[in-house]
Amino acid sequence: MRTGLAKDDLKSRCTPAYAGHSIITLAIMGGFKFIVPAADPLTPLGVEILGIFMGMVYGWLVVGDLIWPSIAGMIFLGLSDYSTVVDEFASGFGNNTVLLILFFFLFTNIINSAGIIEYVAQWILSRKFAYGRPWVLALLLMLATVVAFFMVSATAACLVMIPLIKTISFLYGFKPGDKWPMLMLGGLIYVGSTSYMLLPYKTLPLVVFAGYEAVTGETIAYLPYLLIALAATGVAIILFLLMCKFVFRPDVSSIVNCKVSFEKNAELSEYQKFVFLFFAVTLGLLMISNIIPGSVFPFSILKEIGSTGILAAAVMFYLACQLKEGQTINELFSKNISWNIIFLMAAAMSISDAFMSDQTGITEWMTSVIVPLVQGTNSVVFIIIVCVICCIFTNLAHNLTAGAILTPIILPIADVFGLNLPALVLCMMVVFDVGIILPPASTVGAMFHSDSEWVPGKSAYFYGIVYSVLNLFNAVFIVYPLGCMLM
Numbered sequence: 431m432r433t434g435l436a437k438d439d440l441k442s443r444c445t446p447a448y449a450g451h452s453i454i455t456l457a458i459m460g461g462f463k464f465i466v467p468a469a470d471p472l473t474p475l476g477v478e479i480l481g482i483f484m485g486m487v488y489g490w491l492v493v494g495d496l497i498w499p500s501i502a503g504m505i506f507l508g509l510s511d512y513s514t515v516v517d518e519f520a521s522g523f524g525n526n527t528v529l530l531i532l533f534f535f536l537f538t539n540i541i542n543s544a545g546i547i548e549y550v551a552q553w554i555l556s557r558k559f560a561y562g563r564p565w566v567l568a569l570l571l572m573l574a575t576v577v578a579f580f581m582v583s584a585t586a587a588c589l590v591m592i593p594l595i596k597t598i599s600f601l602y603g604f605k606p607g608d609k610w611p612m613l614m615l616g617g618l619i620y621v622g623s624t625s626y627m628l629l630p631y632k633t634l635p636l637v638v639f640a641g642y643e644a645v646t647g648e649t650i651a652y653l654p655y656l657l658i659a660l661a662a663t664g665v666a667i668i669l670f671l672l673m674c675k676f677v678f679r680p681d682v683s684s685i686v687n688c689k690v691s692f693e694k695n696a697e698l699s700e701y702q703k704f705v706f707l708f709f710a711v712t713l714g715l716l717m718i719s720n721i722i723p724g725s726v727f728p729f730s731i732l733k734e735i736g737s738t739g740i741l742a743a744a745v746m747f748y749l750a751c752q753l754k755e756g757q758t759i760n761e762l763f764s765k766n767i768s769w770n771i772i773f774l775m776a777a778a779m780s781i782s783d784a785f786m787s788d789q790t791g792i793t794e795w796m797t798s799v800i801v802p803l804v805q806g807t808n809s810v811v812f813i814i815i816v817c818v819i820c821c822i823f824t825n826l827a828h829n830l831t832a833g834a835i836l837t838p839i840i841l842p843i844a845d846v847f848g849l850n851l852p853a854l855v856l857c858m859m860v861v862f863d864v865g866i867i868l869p870p871a872s873t874v875g876a877m878f879h880s881d882s883e884w885v886p887g888k889s890a891y892f893y894g895i896v897y898s899v900l901n902l903f904n905a906v907f908i909v910y911p912l913g914c915m916l917m
Contacts, residue, residue, distance in 0.1 A: 448493065451488075451489075451492050451493045452489070452493055454488065454492075455485050455486075455488050455489040455492075455493055455499055455502070456485065456502060457485075458481055458484050458485035458488055459481060459482045459484075459485030459486070459502060459503065459506045460481075460485075460506060461481070462477065462478070462480065462481020462482075462484060462485070463477050463478040463481050466480075466481070470791075471791040471794040471795050471798065472790070472791045472792065472795045473789060473790055473791045475510065475511055475512060475789050475790050476789075476790035476791045476792045476795065478510050478512075479507070479510070479512065479781070479784045479785065479790050479792060480792065482503050482506045482507055482510070482781065482784075483503070483781050483785075483835075485499070485502070485503065485506070486499050486500065486502070486503040486777060486781065487826065487827050487831075489502070489503075490774070490827060490828060490831075491826065491827065491868075496770040496771075496773060496774045496828075497769065497770060497773045497774075499777075500773040500774050500776065500777035500778075501773065501777070503777045503780070503781060504518045504519060504522055504776065504777055504780055505518075507780055507781065507784060511789075512784055512787065512789065512790070513784075518780050519776075521779075521780060521783070522776035522777060522779060522780040523772075523776045525775075525776065525779045526736075526738055527633075527636045527637060527640055527775060527779060528772060528775050528776050528779060529738050530631065530636060530737055530738040530741065531633050531636070531771065531772060531775055532767075532772060533738060533741035533742050533745060534583065534631065534632070534633070534741055535583060535767040535768065536741075536745045536763055536767070537712065537741050537744055537745055538581070538582040538583050538586055539586075539763060539765060539767070540705060540708070540709075540745075540748055541581055541582055541705060541709050542582050542586045542590075543765075544701065544702050544705040544706075545702060546581065546702060546705060546706055546709070548590060549698065549702070550574070550577050550578070550581070557570065562685065562686055562687070562688065563685075563686075564610070564682035564685040564686060565671055565674070565675055565682075567598075567685060568614060568617070568671060568674065569667065569671060571591075571594075571595060571598070571614060571617075571618070572617060572618075572621045572667045572670065572671075573667075574591065574594070575587070575591050575617075575618050575621055575622045575625070576621065576622065576625040576628075576663060576667075578590055578591050578622070579622040579623075579625045579626050579628075580625060580628050580629060581709070583632075583633075583768070584622065584623065584626055584632075584872075584873065584874045585768055585873050585874065585877075587622060588618065588619070588622070588874050588877055591618050591622070592615065592618065592877070592881075595611060595614045595615055595618060596611065596884065599611035599614070602684045602685050602688055603684040603688070604684065606883045606884045606886075607883070607884065607885075607886050608680070608681075609678065609680035609681070610680040610681070610682055610685075611884060612884060612885055612889060612893070613674050613678060613680060613893070615878060615881065615884060615885060616866070616878065616885070616890075616893040616894075616896075616897055617670045617674070617897075619864075619866050619874050619875060619877075619878045619897070620666060620670060620864055620866065620897035620900070620901065621663070621666050621667055621670055622874065623863045623864045623865070623866070623872065623874060623875075624662055624663050624666040624860065624863055624864060624901065624904070625659075625663040625666070626863055627659045627662070627856075627859055627860065627863055628656070628659045628660070628663065629713075629716075630650070630652065630655065631716055631737050631741075633771065633775065633830060634829055634830060634833055634859065634862055634863060635859060637775070637778070637779075637830055637833040637834045637837075638833045638837050638855060638858065638859045638862065639855075640779075640834075640837075641782070641833065641834065641836075641837030641838040641841070641855075642837060642841065642851070642852075642855045644786065644838050645837075645838050645841045645842060645845075645851075646841070646851060650852055650855070650856075650917075651852075651917065652717070654913075654916035654917050655856065655917075657912075657916060658856055658909060658912050658913055658916060658917075659856075661908065661909075661912055662860055662904055662905075662908060662909050665904050665908050666900070666901070666904055669900045669903070669904065670897075670900070673896065673900065704751075708744070708747075708748065712740065712741070712744040715732060715740050715744075716737055716740055716741075718732060719732035719733055719735070719736070719737065719740060768873060770873070771830070771873065774828060774830060774831065775830055775834075778828075778830055778831045778834040778835070779834060781834075781835070782834040782835050782838065785835055785838070785839070786838050793838070793839055793842070796839045797839070797842065797843055800819070800839075800840070800843055801843060803815055804816075804843070804847070809847065809849060810906070812844070812847055812849070813849070813854065813857060813906050813910055814902075814906055816840055816844070816854070816857075816858065817857065817858070817861045817902050817905050817906055818902070819836070819840075820832060820836055820840075820858050820861040820862060821861050821867075821898055821901075821902060823835075823836055824861065824862055824865045824871050824872075825865060825866075825867040825868040825871040825898075826868065826871075827871075828865070828871065828872065829862045829863065829865040829871060829872045832862055832865075833858075833859070833862045836858070837855065837858065840854075840858065841854070841855065850910075850913060850914045850917065852913060852917040853909075853910050853911075853912075853913025853914045853917055854910065854913070856909055856910075856913050856917075857905045857906065857909045857910040857913065858905075860901060860904060860905040860909050861901060861902065861905050863901075864897060864898060864901040866878060866893075866894040866897055866898060867891065867894035867895055867898050868891075868894070875894070878890055878894070879891075879894075
């Protein structure tokens with residue numbers, strides 16, 4: 431039996447660079463308040479909170495770890511005059527959004543383990559009208575990506591779609607590093623990340639909506655939100671295909687000259703049919719709870735239970751039924767749970783609460799910094815500046831962190847300018863969704879950057895910038911105008 435860490439494990443962590451950056455992380459968290467003086471409207475506590483946040487970002491970005499800098503940040507928050515350590519962990523990990531994310535991971539593990547995603551993707555790709563047509567094939571790959579991102583977590587969807595794209599590329603004679611598969615892998619992240627907002631129960635929409643509700647006291651109407659999200663996804667696919675075909679123009683002759691077909695799907699097993707029905711019913715209940723007025727019985731019960739309760743009940747129901755033969759609960763729920771995201775979200779929600787506290791003056795300070803940048807501009811320039819700020823912050827930290835912190839700061843400023851806040855928050859969400867320029871921007875973005883065999887050299891940074899520019903165009907000129915029309 432193996433106990434402890436092996437020598438190789440210790441060597442991989444205990445390098446001088448890693449230790450040095452870790453010390454800097456903790457030094458920023460604990461020492462920033464002694465170096466930088468408080469200046470109105472920032473209070474001394476506000477300076478301390480900013481230092482803790484900067485230390486967390488340094489840890490996430492430079493040290494390259496999401497878990498322990500998040501824990502350290504919550505400990506330092508608890509040691510400040512703002513709160514206590516116990517209260518920070520209780521509020522962080524007990525936050526409704528964090529609990530919802532946890533149950534969503536458990537729920538999507540059920541769907542993923544049944545092979546439903548592979549079935550849907552294979553069905554889409556087996557359409558005969560795609561044979562020999564590279565951009566029809568690319569369109570179907572993007573549609574399969576949207577379905578995968580819709581049904582499960584972004585990480586789980588990528589774990590299905592990335593091997594699928596590589597397999598298809600090999601099938602048509604492409605090699606790692608060729609332009610067509612590289613574009614498809616980047617498109618997978620770009621289009622998939624945009625479509626991730628289709629369900630408001632996913633992690634990032636939940637974070638952004640929480641900030642919107644904290645500022646306005648209102649909720650986003652689901653039906654117009656869904657229509658705008660569908661439009662944003664459709665535009666993302668169109669922009670991606672146009673850019674690939676007319677700008678990058680990869681060599682696709684191997685697809686044009688090949689008549690390879692995909693085998694027809696086998697029939698769904700009884701277990702898969704049960705899981706498919708289980709998914710549909712749960713999704714229907716989640717949608718109903720957000721569409722039907724809370725005063726209408728029996729839907730008022732769903733409203734009271736909430737999204738977290740519905741997912742928890744769904745997982746409970748599945749466990750009460752007979753599991754797939756040979757499958758244990760531990761095997762099912764120990765896979766594909768991104769604890770990085772859980773810890774990151776707990777810390778992000780804690781630090782965002784501190785940012786909004788009247789004791790810190792941080793909101794007023796950031797307002798005083800941002801307002802001069804947008805003062806005297808028209809609404810289009812204001813929205814462009816906001817989206818660029820969101821994009822930069824997303825790629826330096828993480829899209830969840832950016833959404834949690836910037837949403838409650840930017841919306842009050844936008845309200846002063848008389849902008850449509852629901853439309854603007856959806857515009858910002860589209861920008862937060864696509865974190866691809868730098869590895870820390872998102873989990874799926876990190877997967878794109880880490881695949882040095884298929885996306886060699888600086889290609890990931892180049893394509894990341896290209897897709898981010900397309901995304902900014904989509905947010906400013908498509909999503910916001912549609913939001914103003916429908917919300």
